[in-house]
Amino acid sequence: MQESNRQAGIPDINVSATHGKLLYLLAKLKGAKNILEIGTLAGYSSIWLARSLSENGKVYTLEYNPEYAKIAEQNIRQAGYQDKVEVIVGKALETLPILEEKKLLFDLIFIDADKQNYSHYLEWSLKLANPGALIIADNVVRDGKVFDETSDDVLVKGVQQFMDLLVNNPAIDSTAIQTVGVKGYDGFMIGIVK
Ligand code: SAH
């Protein structure tokens, strides 16, 4: 899948295999039934999450770019998870309200789309989470740049605002773990909704 994505010109920004496996393990630990992913790309992490599901679970994954969404659907079908993963195309801030209207609630939410909107995604995640739900966010370290308070990089600032919103937030217990792997030095935020 990674090789065909490269050939299709998909940017190499999916989670690494070891991080995909970590998502899978965390979803299994949680026994998550309904999973929400914000940022599908070509469906690599969606498939890891789908693999964790028991009989009747489902992954809803949100993607802005219709070309990526189409390739994601192909990859998901090829992996045999077409009945377990629903790709929803559009800007996440415009498609999240649809999930709310459908009264869907989630046991695990993985935030991995545009970093500038991470704070909004946290607010939406808290709204759409079951009590005890796991919220995970990717790219919260970015080579340590997130610790630079003087940074004027909008991506870094987006993550900083997100982390500020988490500190002492009464709705969620959270931490961040730094990781080093084939994609360099970065990290996951992991939190449990109260
Ligand atoms: N989770 C994927 C990688 C996601 S990369 C994996 O690990 O396999 C980030 C994705 O977020 C990109 O595909 C990008 O198109 C998408 N994205 C960016 N802005 C978005 C938005 N406003 N709404 C939904 N998706 C968005």
Ligand code: DHB
């Ligand atoms: C990049 C990496 C990511 O994991 C992501 O979600 C978005 C962008 C990047 O390296 O540009």
Ligand code: MG
């Ligand atoms: Mg990412």
